[in-house]
Amino acid sequence: MKERKKRLKQLLAAALALVVIGGSVNLPALTSFAEDGDSEQVDLLTSEKDGEAPEAEEDKKEPEEKQPEDKGQEPSQTGKPEDEATEKPEDNQEANGGLVEETMDLSGYIYQCGGFGVMDMPMMLSLDDESGARAASDKEAAKTALLNGMKAWEKKIDVSAYQISKDEMEVLFVDLVNMNPDLFYVVSATWSYTQATGIVVSVTPIYNPAYTAQSVQIFENAFNKAYSEAVPNPAGMSKLQIARACHDYLAQHMSYDTSLQKRDVYAAFVEGTGVCQGYSLAYAAMMKRAGIPFDYVNSTAMNHMWNVIQLDGNWYHVDVTWDDPTVDRLGYVRHNYFLNSDTKIGSEGKDGHYEWTTAQNCTSTTYDNAYWQGGVSAIFTIDGKDYYLKYPTSGNSFENLLVCRSGDKEETVAAFTAKWLASNGGYWQGSYSRLSYYDGRLYFNDTNNIYRVDPKVASGTDNKKVVYTYTGDAGSLYGSLVCDDKIRMQASPSPNVAGTRIEEPLPTGAIKDVTVTAEPSSVEYGYQNPPKMKASVTGAVEAANVTYEWYDVTTGSERLISSTGAECVAEANLPVGTYTYRVKVSSEDSRVSADVTFKVVPKKVRPEVTITGEYTYKLGEEIKPSHSVVVKAADSADVDITLEKDKDYTVEYRDNINAGTGKMIVTAKDGCNYTWDSLEVPFTINKLAKADEKIEIKNGYGNSGAYDLKLQEGTKTGTLVVKDTDQVLSGVPSLTEAGVLSYTLVNDSKNKDKQAVITIPVMESVNYLPYSIEVTILVVDKLNQSDFRFVTPVENRKYGDSDFTVETTGFAQGSKVTYRIEDTEIADIDSAGKVHIKKVGMTRMIAVAASTDEYAETTAYAELYVSKATLSWDTSDLGAADRADNAAGDAKTDAKATLYGSLKIKGVIGSDDVKFVCGSDKLTGTYKGLKAGKQEVTLAWKDGNPVVLTGADADNYECPDRLPTITGNITKITIQDVEVENGEAGVIYKLKHESGITYVPAGLEKKFKTPIEITNTMKSKTIGEIEKKFGSNSSKIAEVEVYDVTLCMVNEKGELVEVDDKNFPKEGVVVKLAYPEGTGKGTHNFVAAHMLTVDHKDKKAGDVEYPEITKTDAGVEFRVYSLSPIALGWSELEPVKAEGGSNGGSSTGNGKGTTVPSKKPSPKTGDTNAMLLYVLFMMLGATGIRYTLKRRTM
Secondary structure, eight states, rough: HHHHHHHHHHHHHHHHHHHHHHHOOOOOTTSSOOOOEEEEOOOEEOTTOOOOOOOOOTTSSTTOOOOOOOOOOOOOOSSHHHHHHHHHOOOGGGSSOEEEEEEEEOTTTTTGGGGOOOOOOHHHHHHOOOOSSSSSHHHHHHHHHHHHHHTTTOEEEEOOGGGOOHHHHHHHHHHHHHHHHTOEEEEEEEEEEETTTBEEEEEEEEEEETHHHHHHHHHHHHHHHHHHHHHOOOOSSSSHHHHHHHHHHHHHHHHHHHTTTTHHHIIIISSSOHHHHHHHHHHHHHHHHHHHEEEEEEEEEEEEEEEEEEEEEEEEOOOGGGGSSSSSSSHHHHHTEEEEHHHHHHTTGGGOOOOOOOOOOOOTTTTTOGGGGBBOOOOOOTTTTEEEEEOOSSTTTOOEEEEETTEEEEHHHHEEEEEOOOOTTTTTTSSOOOOOETEEEEEOOOSEEEEOOOOSTTTTOOOOOOOOOEOOSSSEEEEEEEEEEEEEEEEETTTTTTOEEEEEOOOOOOOEEEEEEEEEEEEEHHHHHHSEEEEEESSSSSSGEEEEEEEETTSOOOOOOOOESSEEEEHHHHHEEEEEEEEEEEOOOOOOEEEEEEEOEEEEEEEEEEEESOOOOOOTTOOOEEEEEOOHHHSSSSSSSEOBTTTEEEEEESSSSSSEEEEEEEETTOSSSEOOOOEEEEEEEEEEEEOEEEEEEEETOOEEEEOOOOOTOOOEEEEOOOOOTOOOOSSEEEEEEEEEEEEEEEEEEETOEEEEEEEEEEEEEEEOOSEEEEEEEEEEBBBBOOOOEEESSEEEEEETOOOOEEOOOOOOOOOOOOEEOOTTTTTTTTTTEEEESSEEEEEEEEEEEESSSOOOOBBEEEEEEEEOEEOOOOOEEEEEEEOSSOOOOOOOSSEEEOOOOOOOEOOOOOOOOBBBBEEEEGGGEEEEEOSEEEEEEEEEEGGOOOOOOBBBBBBGGEESSSSOOOEEEEEOEEEEEEEOOOOOOOOOEEEEEEOOOSSSGGGGTTOOSSSSHHHHHHHHHHHHHHHHHHHHHHHHHHHEEEEEEEEEEEEESEEEEEEEGSOOOTEEEEEEEOTTTOOOTTTTEEEEEEEEOOOOOTOOOTOOEOOOOOEOEHHHHEEEOOOOOEEEEEOOOOOOTTTTSSSSSSSEOSSSEEEEEEEEESOOOHHHHHHHHHHHHHHHHHHHOOOSSSOOOO
16 A cells, blocks of 8 residues: 555656646646636727727626636645544544544535535435434534534533434534534534444534634624625615625625635635635625525536525525626626526536536526626615616716616616726726715715715715815726725726725715713603703814714614704603614714613502402412502503503412412512512402201211311311200210211110211301301111212312212222212212212212111212303404504504404303403503504503403303403505506605505495404405415415505695595506515415405495506506505415426536536545545646636636
């Protein structure tokens, strides 16, 4: 073996010598990504003077201009060296021979280490195979343990609990590191496994010594900064816009590492450079933060990798590396490889992407011809609209446009003409203006100026302003990027020359800084004088030239509160919490911001606690009385506020079982708007009225007896009353304090069948009102069955419980036990002891053990207590709906909910006569949150008067202690421009959208009582139409949203006035609705439904029609001839099965937009001989070849 290696090395040395002598061979490193580069020159437009031939515009490929070729990374082994893999040292095992420690070289598979190999298929199948005893959750738990351990820089991580084999651990570990790019400091691992089973016991990560915990903090700071700059308002951006913003940010802020050493996300975000692994991992990290599914694509043939991401259920290619040209051009980004299908990205054949491997199929062509595929700059989403530079489309045009795009509609924001002069007197074709977005402003360059545009200025106003002019002699500006309070420019005599990088401070105008205060910084809930925020600007600037915008950023996203000046008053009725407001101060040349916090603390009150109802001892059950906790109007300012148990306060109980005085301790919960010292509220538990007891005892003459009456501790009895007419008793019976009755019978056989009666008056007991116990002693000539008793002496049951059977014990052998019950109105019992409950109350069950030859008949007793059945609430007919009434139309200004419908009960048994009449007028509702959308509503009895049950059987039931909560809807109001054909001259029309129905239109009042009835009808009809149009399977996955849409006119005062049916345009109006979240043009079918509110032609009010839908990129459109209510329903398109493919699995691009199974896994290069041969063949094959790069590669 060693000799053979030596000979191979000698041969390699000889080949190297030949190469050195031969000269010009460019040899790529073995495990690197050496990608095709962007070889680009630009043509001149021919001038009329000299006819010089123009060079191509910068996106054109020209073989004459060579880009630096990527030689790849340092060679790295991706498998185990031969001696490591086959020869394990004996001392590598523990003394007991149980564990083996193995170090794995996984660098060929871990992207940040330079690898891009794909694990062998058997390993991948092993990882996903669930045919064994272990569940997939074991692997996920193992991943979680490893992830947490490596983030904590643990030396050894225990994974023994997860039963992962060493082969599975390879795949699991590589997948974990690659899918978590922030583990950039992990390069491989050593694991210990049980020799007999191969199960991994522990993993020892191998950390890159170049990185420390401080490096992680530096990275996190850089990453957080980059993501917040790329995605400044995630709540106001779609997933597509976020994915594009991250793509553009990396292309603008990263430069390709021509040293071919930077492969991880640390270099990408901290140093701003990387090869294709760095770009791909950086984009993956941003997608992970955005919650967008991602994966990787590898091409061994290209020595290149890139990403795929999932939007609306479809996968698309994204190659940021190839969209960021080399040599790096400042601020430049293109979108040639953003959201490509397999067909699109493979359309260039060997000049582009080919022979790739990925687990995802990118079959959707939705974005193959998107507008960004043309000549546009970086794209920035501001307030839901896309801003970008639109470059000249013909060789003779030099006009550049800054446009704003909403849906398919473009609007010009600014226009400028720019010509980049060439040395021959002509002009370079195309444009070299680059667009930046920084601190709320857009910036771009022409040949020597930097312009600024404020996107918040009214549309139609060209407000571009020069903020810097370059006067140097390095040439013209061929790119710019504004960030970090700096203007970065690229000046060059030609676009084919890298030129000079110039950096100047961004002019900040006269605003130097802003400080903001809140006075007071803390207020009690229900405040009358809200905190006032005040911004103070430093610097010499005139107040008239400064504008202020105030935002609530408490939840992480920005919500505009005010733009009226340097002071801002906190919103009214804010619940308890800590709030953060942000002020953005702008002058003509600058924008600065600052945050301030204030607190709303609970208001100190003494709530009124009211116990409702009366309570009686329940045979040992806890008594938890119904009650209300109300903050009275004097404390809550406006109205009485009923608090909610477990949400606003907690309750503890003491002494709540026996009759007497119980205690209820009411304590405010953290987060409640009110606070108080814990309240101890007494309540009374009344004594139970107990029927007189009758007991029969049989005993033989001459015997003595002791019978335990089972009296409660503390029971006081009166004088025994003995009626012994037949003189069967010997002496006077006695009763102990413990309640044991003792007696002796006269030893005379003539007394057989005679009796004595002893009455024990119970004068006082803990839980019962006075009653008496009558004991009849019958003289027999047989023994008493003294151990005979009920197994359960007290049965606590609820009305409505199923029939049950009681049991007795201690009866003599051969004795038959029969049963009866004292009060048959409460329950029935058959002779076998089966009990059927009939109503609420208390009675006694009696068991009789029949006499035998040796034993006398004996009787036993048990108590039956039947309590009320607790009903449950039925809120199906109760709803709450209100319109947003703030200026932005996205929130309510007070918490009062408008209720409709009725609250019902459920749980009444059979045909019982129980009535509960509770319309919405008997209740009040309070919204938990005020933002538009679904909000929880807390219910309370109006004026504190609960509705009670009525009916013949009402006494057998009780309502729940607490009222339920329901889900209400605060409808968001959106105003939309609408074009009306042949509308009134000079009239501006608007469509007012509400995200739900809040009232019953007058024309529908005879047919519908509540908005929920309309909503349910619309949903049912729409789903039926979906099934009719798209098949029965569609209705099973269909969803529906219902809208209130109103056509309005703008009057002279600028107010919206609703158009009535008489003035409604005859040609109708086109309603445009955005695609609901999670749906899209290419992924879902849609049905629109419109319910008529007035009779129209042959249709009646309440009829539903289904207008034809047109799907656009921005949403759906349809024409109606009256408005509201309108429903939009959707169902998923059936997936198209790819021929020869499978779900999941690895696939390889063939350059024709289709996928085929990967024929072989990426080769491992762990075998030293194979590696040496590979190097030799690469060197020999490279001799005499001159490489011409057409695209930049890694």
